[in-house]
Amino acid sequence: MDSIPVPHDIQLQLPLPEGTLKILLVFLFMLHILFVNFMFGGVALSFIFEIMGISNKRYDHLAREISKTVTVNKSLAVVLGVAPLLAINLAYTTYFYASTSLTGIAWVMIIPSVSVAFLLTYLHKYTWDKLADNKLIHLTIAGVALALFMVIPLIFLANVNLMLFPSRWLEVKGFISAVLLQNVIPRYMHFILAAIAVTALFGAGWFGRKKYPHEEKLPGFTRSEVKRLFYKIAFMVTSMQFIVGPLLLLTLPVHGLHLTVYLFIGLGITGAILFMLYVWNELHSQREFSNGRFWIIIILLTCTVTMMAFGRHYYRERAVDPHRKMVAEKTELLYWQAEAARGRERMGISKAPKATGAEAAFARNCGVCHAPTTVMVGPSLKEIIELYPDNPQQVVLWAKNPQVKRGGPIMPSMAHLGDAQLTEIADYILGLEL
Amino acid sequence: MDFPLFHLDFIGNRMLVAIVAIVHVMINHPMAVGAVPLVTLLEWIAHKRKDAELDELAYKFTFVFFIITTTFGALTGVGIWLTTSLVNPDAIGSLLRIFFWAWFTEWIIFVAEVCFIMWYFLSWKSMSKTNKKKHIRIGAFLALFSWLTMVIITAVLGFMMTPGKWMPFIREWTEFSSLLTAVLNPVYIPQLAFRTSFALMSSGLFFMFLVPFFVKKQPVRYTVIKYLSIWSLTWLVPTAAAAWWYWQRIPAYMTENAPIAVATQNYATWYHTILIILLAMVVTVAIVATAGIIRSRWVPRFVMLIPFIMGIALLGYFERAREFLRKPYVIADYMYANGLLKDNYALYSEDGVLPHASFVKTKEITPDNHYEAGRDVFMLTCSRCHTVSGINSVTGKFRYLFPGDTPWTPEQISNFIAGMHNVRPFMPPYPGTDAEREALSEFIIAHQNRAFRMEGAQTAGIDR
Numbered sequence: 065m066d067s068i069p070v071p072h073d074i075q076l077q078l079p080l081p082e083g084t085l086k087i088l089l090v091f092l093f094m095l096h097i098l099f100v101n102f103m104f105g106g107v108a109l110s111f112i113f114e115i116m117g118i119s120n121k122r123y124d125h126l127a128r129e130i131s132k133t134v135t136v137n138k139s140l141a142v143v144l145g146v147a148p149l150l151a152i153n154l155a156y157t158t159y160f161y162a163s164t165s166l167t168g169i170a171w172v173m174i175i176p177s178v179s180v181a182f183l184l185t186y187l188h189k190y191t192w193d194k195l196a197d198n199k200l201i202h203l204t205i206a207g208v209a210l211a212l213f214m215v216i217p218l219i220f221l222a223n224v225n226l227m228l229f230p231s232r233w234l235e236v237k238g239f240i241s242a243v244l245l246q247n248v249i250p251r252y253m254h255f256i257l258a259a260i261a262v263t264a265l266f267g268a269g270w271f272g273r274k275k276y277p278h279e280e281k282l283p284g285f286t287r288s289e290v291k292r293l294f295y296k297i298a299f300m301v302t303s304m305q306f307i308v309g310p311l312l313l314l315t316l317p318v319h320g321l322h323l324t325v326y327l328f329i330g331l332g333i334t335g336a337i338l339f340m341l342y343v344w345n346e347l348h349s350q351r352e353f354s355n356g357r358f359w360i361i362i363i364l365l366t367c368t369v370t371m372m373a374f375g376r377h378y379y380r381e382r383a384v385d386p387h388r389k390m391v392a393e394k395t396e397l398l399y400w401q402a403e404a405a406r407g408r409e410r411m412g413i414s415k416a417p418k419a420t421g422a423e424a425a426f427a428r429n430c431g432v433c434h435a436p437t438t439v440m441v442g443p444s445l446k447e448i449i450e451l452y453p454d455n456p457q458q459v460v461l462w463a464k465n466p467q468v469k470r471g472g473p474i475m476p477s478m479a480h481l482g483d484a485q486l487t488e489i490a491d492y493i494l495g496l497e498l
Numbered sequence: 499m500d501f502p503l504f505h506l507d508f509i510g511n512r513m514l515v516a517i518v519a520i521v522h523v524m525i526n527h528p529m530a531v532g533a534v535p536l537v538t539l540l541e542w543i544a545h546k547r548k549d550a551e552l553d554e555l556a557y558k559f560t561f562v563f564f565i566i567t568t569t570f571g572a573l574t575g576v577g578i579w580l581t582t583s584l585v586n587p588d589a590i591g592s593l594l595r596i597f598f599w600a601w602f603t604e605w606i607i608f609v610a611e612v613c614f615i616m617w618y619f620l621s622w623k624s625m626s627k628t629n630k631k632k633h634i635r636i637g638a639f640l641a642l643f644s645w646l647t648m649v650i651i652t653a654v655l656g657f658m659m660t661p662g663k664w665m666p667f668i669r670e671w672t673e674f675s676s677l678l679t680a681v682l683n684p685v686y687i688p689q690l691a692f693r694t695s696f697a698l699m700s701s702g703l704f705f706m707f708l709v710p711f712f713v714k715k716q717p718v719r720y721t722v723i724k725y726l727s728i729w730s731l732t733w734l735v736p737t738a739a740a741a742w743w744y745w746q747r748i749p750a751y752m753t754e755n756a757p758i759a760v761a762t763q764n765y766a767t768w769y770h771t772i773l774i775i776l777l778a779m780v781v782t783v784a785i786v787a788t789a790g791i792i793r794s795r796w797v798p799r800f801v802m803l804i805p806f807i808m809g810i811a812l813l814g815y816f817e818r819a820r821e822f823l824r825k826p827y828v829i830a831d832y833m834y835a836n837g838l839l840k841d842n843y844a845l846y847s848e849d850g851v852l853p854h855a856s857f858v859k860t861k862e863i864t865p866d867n868h869y870e871a872g873r874d875v876f877m878l879t880c881s882r883c884h885t886v887s888g889i890n891s892v893t894g895k896f897r898y899l900f901p902g903d904t905p906w907t908p909e910q911i912s913n914f915i916a917g918m919h920n921v922r923p924f925m926p927p928y929p930g931t932d933a934e935r936e937a938l939s940e941f942i943i944a945h946q947n948r949a950f951r952m953e954g955a956q957t958a959g960i961d962r
Contacts, residue, residue: 069856069857069960069962070856071500071501071856071857072500072854072856074588074591074592074595075592075839076592076595076596077595078595079595079596079598079599080598135568136616136620139568139572139612139616140612140613142572142573142576143572143605143608143609143612144609145576146576146579146605146608147602147605149576149579150579150594150598150601150602150605153579153583153590153591153594154591154594154595154598157587157591158501161501161583161587161591162501162502164504164580164583164584165501165502165503165504165584165587165954165955165956166502166955166956166959166960167956168504168584168954168955168956169956169957171580171584171956172514172577172580172581172584174573174577174580175518175573175574175576175577175580175581176573178573179569179570179573179574182568182569182573183565183569183570186565186569233502233960234959234960234962235959236959236960237957237958237959238956238957238959239956241959398842398845398854401845401849402839402841402842402844402845403841404845405844405845405847405848405849406841406844406845408844408848409844414844414847414848415848416847416848416931416932427913427916427917428916428917428920429917429920429921430917431913431917432913432914432916432917432918432920432921433899433914433921440900440910441899441900441914473898473899475921476921476922476923478920480923
């Protein structure tokens, strides 16, 4: 592992036990990504339905209703992202900061691009009536927002992916090369599909709920039509995960894979199959859609996602574990090396001894600007000797309260050295034979 | 600094953070903290007087700050995390360990704030018909939560400038003691008082700027401007008082902190600038607001922005003063601004910084790698604050000390660096060996007349 950089970690202890921190990270991240899904899926579905709405007005109403949820969900997505961001900063400091740095420009661009994407979602929502006759412009607004929302997840994914592989850090030159690492694109596709499926289920719940005034807001749809539409989307999109998922698993570098990871992912896949069967059954039975079965679907999906999240967490742990042990050893070593060096310094046996006495004090504090015979930043010593022959007290007074005498930088006050040391230095200067 | 280092050699790393932070404060103070109590008050007045026009206007004000705070406001807030961790990962990583629970608490309040702001704005129309009183109460809660985030973050900021006499056991550092020191910090209360009253005052100015866009009918327009003028003028008094208090507290700080006292010369100019801006702001707000009360048609809308910008400048100068006072440290007595630990200096002076850095090319200095070694030393020890040839560049600093075309000598530069912290007490002492210092000097000399843009890890990757 010679070619893999093993850096030192930050020395301060974690503010909470590592295990608690990581559980917190997994759950807070799930909460964050739920709303990110609603946001991304909402923008995508709203865009698609609005296009469909050109020929069939009822889809335009649906697109509009979805766009209203986006502007709320996106705010929650951002605010809920802060805690997992801090948690990942703490739990994987060395890794996360390294990958952020290596993709730094893209990382900074998150700020303006998400801001603009958010503004566009507001613009899209609030100009629905005004631009009703200019659908092209209205759709362009949504399209640009969608394009931005498509790029932003790549930045995060490239970062959290790169962080797991210190062995690849040396090859990365900028964001694009981080995206091109083997498994970023499959992870991205996995995310996009999941976001749409989760949003579709949100849609089934939100627009299919009893209290929702669908006759007023969604003319042309019955309640069960809305539910059916969203269940169908969730089903179709999730079925594609059965191709993307294995692709993702196959492209993952093997060093993070082990039994626990397979176990959780296996449980996740089982959950996904049950979820698919249940949705299929709900779509093809003759009964009315029921609230109870909706919640069973949600619970199945939640279990799937939780299992996948833990699988991912154990993959991450395994991927960085050997490296992290080396980092910890090196960090500890540096601490004791520094301690030893401080000890040597205290005992006056440092390998880089500091000179003492007036000459050294002069060099440290005054030699910076004053040379024996030449003018540097300040006047030469020769000039000082001629100015204050046998008058060290004047030199001390000046040094404590310097004035501007000629152009150039003004001398800073040296009062902090104290009268005793200043006198010593002054005596030294005036005693020189130049 | 044992991370691959992000570096912007033209604008400088600090400028990146400054831009994001300034935009955030410009949005956060008047809109998030200041505007909510004001619109809630307007809504309440409208409700008492059954004034639908005023209610509609308060709603429009809310619309504007809702859109801005939930886009650029929120993202620049997160952006401070994103940029500071790029620019100084050691400092942010360590501060996060010290202040995790404070920030976690702030986050919970922040989540509540976001929920309340959406509830407040999005339910305005529907709740106005059913339960106006409840809606006004939501506004009051939102105001409280917005202000609480300021209460906490100001404490965290305050901590960073407190001298380090109370932290001998850094490895046993506790959240409680750090928060306590932060809150007991003598500038905490004045700073919070200033920020709060400035936020409230500037929200009035900001709305006065918006009024002409929203209200076309003359009598209503003038009445509203009159109300807003009274609001701003009222808050001008505590703003000026708190700023004065804050300003008075700073020198006491400097005398307490011996090495800083030496930097008085550099600081004195800022100190006077603060006073001048403060007075100018007070006078302009007083004039504008009085004119708004007596004869509001006299006041053109863009005039409202002038005192607001002055207030932001004032805040900026206070921030600069605060930044200045904590130097040369980023965490008092523990970590220098360059991200290096004070405790590691003895080791670095024996071994050098290069052998202990994991992401640099040169590990030791040989007769033919001085330039490369110097560049690496620059990256490790100078680049968090300085560029090579851009803003706040090292070459610019030396050009000030050694002007003219005479080529700099390694001795000149190297001598200065060795003693620099004695004559520039806000600078961390130079770490590393004499050989590394000479290599650094040669690197700097190479760029005396030849501008150089050093690439950071974000484009160059890890070069080792």
